[in-house]
Amino acid sequence: MVKLKQIGMQLLGLVIFLAGIQAAHAIPSFARKYGMPCSACHEAWPMLNNFGQTFKDNGYQLGNGKDSPVYQDPSYWPIMFRTTPIWHRENNNRKAVDLVPGDTTSGLVERSVTTSGFDQSGLDIITAGTLSNNISFFVQPFINAGGRSALVQSWVRLDNLAGSPWLNLKMGKFELDEVISQERILTLNVNGGSYYNYFFTPLGDNNVFTGIGGNLLGVELLGHSSNDYTRYSVSVLSSNNGTPGLTSNSTYDVYANFNQAFEVPRLGMQRIGVYGYFGQSPTYFQTSGGRPILGTGTGNRSFYRAGAYGQWYVGKFDFQTFFMHGQDNVFLGNSVPANQPASLPLGAVGPSWNGGFVETHFAYNPRFILTGRYELVRMSRQANPSIRSDAGNLDSWTLGYRWYPIMNPRAGLAWVQEYGHLLNSGAAPLSGKDNITNSFLMGFDFDF
Amino acid sequence: MRGKNILATSAAVLMLLAGSGASFGQESHVGKMIGKENRGKALYQRYCIFCHGKYGDGRGDSAPYIDPKPRDFTLGVFKCRSTPSGSLPLDSDLYDTISRGIHSSGMPSWKPLTRQERVDLVAYVRSFSAKFTEEKPGAVVQIPPEPPTSPESVKRGADLFQSMNCVFCHGKEGRGDGPSAATLTDNKGNPIRPFDLTSGTHLKCGDSDQGIFRDLSTGLDGTPMPSFTDALKPDQMWDIVHYLATVRTAGKGDRKQASIEPIAK
Amino acid sequence: MKTRYFSSIIPLVVLLFLMTRTAVRTVEAETGASLSGTVKFEGTPPTPTKINMSFDPNCAKAHPTPAVTEEVVTGANGGLANVVVYVADGLGNQRFQPPAQPVVLEQKGCVYVPHVVALQANQKLDVVNDDLTTHNIHPSPANNREWNTTQPHGVPIEQTFARQEVAIPVKCNVHPWMKGYIAVLKHPYFAVTDKSGHFEVKDLPPGTYTISAWQEKLGTKSQKITVTAGQSSNLDFTFKQ
Numbered sequence: 001m002v003k004l005k006q007i008g009m010q011l012l013g014l015v016i017f018l019a020g021i022q023a024a025h026a027i028p029s030f031a032r033k034y035g036m037p038c039s040a041c042h043e044a045w046p047m048l049n050n051f052g053q054t055f056k057d058n059g060y061q062l063g064n065g066k067d068s069p070v071y072q073d074p075s076y077w078p079i080m081f082r083t084t085p086i087w088h089r090e091n092n093n094r095k096a097v098d099l100v101p102g103d104t105t106s107g108l109v110e111r112s113v114t115t116s117g118f119d120q121s122g123l124d125i126i127t128a129g130t131l132s133n134n135i136s137f138f139v140q141p142f143i144n145a146g147g148r149s150a151l152v153q154s155w156v157r158l159d160n161l162a163g164s165p166w167l168n169l170k171m172g173k174f175e176l177d178e179v180i181s182q183e184r185i186l187t188l189n190v191n192g193g194s195y196y197n198y199f200f201t202p203l204g205d206n207n208v209f210t211g212i213g214g215n216l217l218g219v220e221l222l223g224h225s226s227n228d229y230t231r232y233s234v235s236v237l238s239s240n241n242g243t244p245g246l247t248s249n250s251t252y253d254v255y256a257n258f259n260q261a262f263e264v265p266r267l268g269m270q271r272i273g274v275y276g277y278f279g280q281s282p283t284y285f286q287t288s289g290g291r292p293i294l295g296t297g298t299g300n301r302s303f304y305r306a307g308a309y310g311q312w313y314v315g316k317f318d319f320q321t322f323f324m325h326g327q328d329n330v331f332l333g334n335s336v337p338a339n340q341p342a343s344l345p346l347g348a349v350g351p352s353w354n355g356g357f358v359e360t361h362f363a364y365n366p367r368f369i370l371t372g373r374y375e376l377v378r379m380s381r382q383a384n385p386s387i388r389s390d391a392g393n394l395d396s397w398t399l400g401y402r403w404y405p406i407m408n409p410r411a412g413l414a415w416v417q418e419y420g421h422l423l424n425s426g427a428a429p430l431s432g433k434d435n436i437t438n439s440f441l442m443g444f445d446f447d448f
Numbered sequence: 449m450r451g452k453n454i455l456a457t458s459a460a461v462l463m464l465l466a467g468s469g470a471s472f473g474q475e476s477h478v479g480k481m482i483g484k485e486n487r488g489k490a491l492y493q494r495y496c497i498f499c500h501g502k503y504g505d506g507r508g509d510s511a512p513y514i515d516p517k518p519r520d521f522t523l524g525v526f527k528c529r530s531t532p533s534g535s536l537p538l539d540s541d542l543y544d545t546i547s548r549g550i551h552s553s554g555m556p557s558w559k560p561l562t563r564q565e566r567v568d569l570v571a572y573v574r575s576f577s578a579k580f581t582e583e584k585p586g587a588v589v590q591i592p593p594e595p596p597t598s599p600e601s602v603k604r605g606a607d608l609f610q611s612m613n614c615v616f617c618h619g620k621e622g623r624g625d626g627p628s629a630a631t632l633t634d635n636k637g638n639p640i641r642p643f644d645l646t647s648g649t650h651l652k653c654g655d656s657d658q659g660i661f662r663d664l665s666t667g668l669d670g671t672p673m674p675s676f677t678d679a680l681k682p683d684q685m686w687d688i689v690h691y692l693a694t695v696r697t698a699g700k701g702d703r704k705q706a707s708i709e710p711i712a713k
Numbered sequence: 714m715k716t717r718y719f720s721s722i723i724p725l726v727v728l729l730f731l732m733t734r735t736a737v738r739t740v741e742a743e744t745g746a747s748l749s750g751t752v753k754f755e756g757t758p759p760t761p762t763k764i765n766m767s768f769d770p771n772c773a774k775a776h777p778t779p780a781v782t783e784e785v786v787t788g789a790n791g792g793l794a795n796v797v798v799y800v801a802d803g804l805g806n807q808r809f810q811p812p813a814q815p816v817v818l819e820q821k822g823c824v825y826v827p828h829v830v831a832l833q834a835n836q837k838l839d840v841v842n843d844d845l846t847t848h849n850i851h852p853s854p855a856n857n858r859e860w861n862t863t864q865p866h867g868v869p870i871e872q873t874f875a876r877q878e879v880a881i882p883v884k885c886n887v888h889p890w891m892k893g894y895i896a897v898l899k900h901p902y903f904a905v906t907d908k909s910g911h912f913e914v915k916d917l918p919p920g921t922y923t924i925s926a927w928q929e930k931l932g933t934k935s936q937k938i939t940v941t942a943g944q945s946s947n948l949d950f951t952f953k954q
Contacts, residue, residue: 035510035554037498051495054560065552065649227559263562366494525859534860612863613847616768616887627768631889635853667861672886674849678870679863 030055030129033078034062038412039366043318044402045412045447046184047361050261050269053179054228059136059159059168060129068133082124084188086416086443089116093436094428110430120145121188124152134159138174151244153183153215166223173217173242177233177257179273180309180320182213186361186371191439192398192420197324197355200377203392203427204384205351206335207281207328208241208248208297212255212305216242229261231273239279240295249297253279259309268313276306284337299338301329307356320359327352333383345384352381353392367404371418373397391426402445411448416441474580476539476571481564483539488572491565499554504576506636514554517638524579525635525670528653533667533675535586536579542570544654551650589665591658592682597690605691608684617642617672622695635670642672645695660689745916746940750948752910752926754793758785759954764890766823771846772888775822782890783828784930792910793952795829796928797879797896799903800914801935803922809900811836815871818883818893820848820864825883825893827905829929834877834899840870848888852895854881861886879927894929926950 030041038045041052048056061067095113100106122145128138140153155172175183180195187193198213218237224230235255240248259273282297307324330336333351336343357375364370375396382389400418418441427435473485492500499518501508506520519526528545529537546566549557558566574580595601609615609622617632619625622645634640643651653663664685667675676685761781766772786794815837819826823844832838842848842864850870851861856878864870874881880896896903904912919942925935931952940946 034556035499035508035514036556037494039494040498051558051560062549062556064549064554064556066554226557263564265564268564269562365490532860533862534858611847612865613769613849613887628887628889632886635859669859669861672849672851672861674851674861674863674886676863678868679847679865 044363044369047186050228057224057228059157067130078129079127082447084121084445086441087118088439088441090439096429110428168222170220173215175215176212176255187398187400187418189418189420189439189441191422191437192396196375196394196396202351205328205333207332209281212277214242232258239281246295249282251280251300271311274308278304283331301331301338303328316363318361323356325354347385351383353377353379370401372399388426393425395423397421414445416445474571474574476567478540478543478567481567483567483571485571485575488568491569492572516553521573521576524577527668527670529666530588530662531586536583538585539570542573550652589662591661594657595686601687601690602694605687608688609691622646632672640671645692648696657689661685746919747915747945748917749913752793752796752906752950753791754787755951755953758787769846772823780824788908794906794908796906796926797831798912798926799898801923801925803920804900815839819843823888829894829905831896831903831905833901834875834897835873838872842866849886851886852881852883854878928952
């Protein structure tokens with residue numbers, strides 16, 4: 001009887017704590033312009049819900065006649081900063097270290113190495129919105145922890161061409177149209193915090209294309225229905241991997257994405273989609289005096305990434321499922337220039353692999369979200385017989401939560417705790433055994 | 449023996465209370481869909497609370513920065529209805545307003561939300577005003593078939609626009625600059641401007657001819673725009689609708705607006 | 714078994730008791746008392762402003778000398794007009810049937826006549842447009858249903874108000890100077906003072922009451938009085954700036 005009472009009191013305490021997590025109030029950037037809370041567009045920022053995805057597809061416009069910058073409140077400041085000061089601890093179970101620290105002659109051995117400490121991600125500066133009705137823009141410089149800056153995204157978009165939401169033209173450096181977005185991922189960890197499928201390249205592959213998760217240079221045509229249930233996009237991209245200055249070569253890649261959402265009674269909105277990235281990458285450069293000349297990549301060989309994905313909403317839960325099949329040409333997979341076919345190892349083939357992930361969220365309320373993800377990549381064909389069949393395979397899982405304690409009219413703040421685990425088959429540097437890394441992270445995600 | 453009785457009675461009472469779900473909150477009925485207040489409340493806290501306020505009184509955190517002000521649901525007075533002046537709206541009226549949004553105001557179109565979510569929000573909006581439990585909405589305004597437009601109909605409409613004193617608020621050309629325009633206030637005492645009929649901007653409660661006829665019949669409660677059912681016959685209202693079509697094209701803009709998908713009947 | 718019996722009897726008893734409290738009563742004339750008096754304004758009344766009705770010639774025509782605002786209307790000997798005098802407390806929870814006779818509010822010369830009208834809850838209000846222009850009758854109640862209707866010349870409008878409210882402002886959106894008031898009482902014991910500030914309430918049941926006097930700009934004053942059957946009592950109010 002007494003035990004029951006104790007458990008009851010503890011449960012009561014938990015209920016009181018949970019009940020105290022009230023609904024969201026927040027307005028950085030866009031929200032300030034329209035007076036809406038963060039939670040209107042974001043399932044839990046930065047992840048978008050359908051209303052926010054529609055707003056984004058509309059060219060950051062609500063379509064309520066008050067989108068033009070002339071309507072905004074004088075205190076609206078269209079620049080947003082994001083930075084994540086954290087404490088983290090990483091462990092790598094098989095890292096190559098000198099047997100005697102400082103003595104290069106002592107030889108390398110594999111040891112478990114642990115690092116920890118306070119850290120910072122760098123500073124994202126985002127300014128985005130409308131230049132006028134139906135012309136939107138997005139500029140995102142990033143200053144990394146070392147002080148070097150990069151232009152992460154920078155584009156202009158002509159929205160609703162011919163008055164139709166089915167025609168929107170984006171030009172510049174942008175993130176590929178992905179409903180499950182790497183840029184807006186809810187996990188921050190070094191190990192386990194990214195979508196590995198979005199960046200996967202097999203071992204021994206020198207393809208300059210590092211995946212659909214990066215920001216690439218090109219032109220995108222996107223269209224959507226008025227409630228965003230039907231969406232399509234087609235992008236033509238320069239295969240220079242997003243680095244401005246025409247660093248690789250003048251071939252063009254194509255990315256296409258089509259998805260359709262539908263409402264399931266009592267459960268909510270569900271969305272399924274298919275995508276494909278088809279491109280060519282150079283295998284060698286023209287040289288002058290032995291040095292490669294920028295932009296003259298040649299010996300192009302093809303590759304593709306394609307698959308399907310889904311977003312499933314069930315009450316306060318939502319699931320994101322993703323599948324990818326990837327294949328690189330034999331020259332890319334074996335890092336051999338296309339003009340030296342004799343250099344290909346015996347039995348060389350183009351590597352191919354399959355991968356995917358399942359991510360689940362529980363949004364207790366707009367200010368508290370739990371995240372879990374399991375991801376894997378399995379090589380189905382290695383580039384040559386000397387590579388172990390499971391080399392390059394990876395398994396990753398991560399668990400975490402985000403709690404948004406402070407929401408005031410200008411800024412948002414999330415308290416984050418995550419644990420991530422990554423297993424790379426055969427990737428230990430010396431023994432070729434499995435390499436396991438994990439990382440624990442806790443800290444703040446500032447958005448102001 | 450006694451303890452068992454008490455247990456049985458309280459169990460029965462609890463079951464009764466649990467079974468009579470309707471008594472624990474508002475329900476909304478739109479087409480075949482039923483919305484529940486508790487689901488609507490969670491959605492309201494995600495999407496609506498910042499403008500319309502925690503108590504639905506239109507005093508959310510961002511309300512001071514918005515013009516026109518967000519609606520105060522506690523009064524039970526709504527602009528866009530298909531019921532007579534002074535009457536509560538139908539649930540489908542509230543659903544349509546949430547879905548369509550109100551153009552030229554801070555209220556966006558919530559079409560990206562699922563239909564069930566919007567129906568649940570209607571149930572929660574009903575909970576803010578006791579009127580929804582005390583009163584029933586009035587009889588739906590009948591909209592007869594529209595006769596074809598003609599120069600004579602437009603001329604009659606123009607004459608009615610004058611004789612009904614529309615010009616005193618909306619102005620001679622319909623620009624919203626009539627002699628009374630500057631004095632107008634809404635039911636909260638905030639200044640409010642008559643609609644500029646020449647602008648080609650979407651009308652607040654829908655653009656179709658049937659929508660304009662309905663607005664003339666119901667009036668826009670909470671604003672100075674009155675109901676004309678006592679003053680005009682249906683043919684006369686259609687004349688005004690036809691006249692307004694010519695006023696609108698005198699300005700710029702097109703009348704295309706995303707339609708609200710019909711709810712399953 | 715005993716408990717079951719009680720649990721069904723008690724609600725019945727409560728119901729019967731409640732019914733007695735809200736019985737509808739009519740009071741016989743012989744047993745009623747009457748209350749009369751004068752409401753006065755002390756000091757110099759504020760000067761009313763002239764109204765410019767030029768943008769509607771149909772209104773301007775009716776006023777060769779301009780009409781004036783009626784916020785504080787005084788008559789001979791400082792009598793204050795348009796004051797609603799009514800029983801604020803002392804009638805308990807009685808309910809009263811509204812009379813069948815409607816109360817009339819006219820729009821004449823683009824002003825409301827009378828400026829302040831009083832009627833019982835659920836008594837019919839007939840709004841009449843005597844002018845050759847279209848009016849828009851728009852009461853703005855706090856405690857009643859708000860409605861807003863256009864009324865051309867000659868078209869009758871009839872409405873009722875369900876709850877007591879002293880008083881509901883009325884406006885015409887097309888003629889912004891038009892202001893009037895509708896006072897709704899849940900009983901028949903009220904009167905509106907005339908130009909000389911005089912009022913009379915008849916057939917009041919004997920008892921002790923709080924009588925209130927409401928003026929649109931000067932607020933409300935209350936006094937207690939005890940009236941006896943067949944007697945006529947006097948009660949005066951004085952308002953200051």
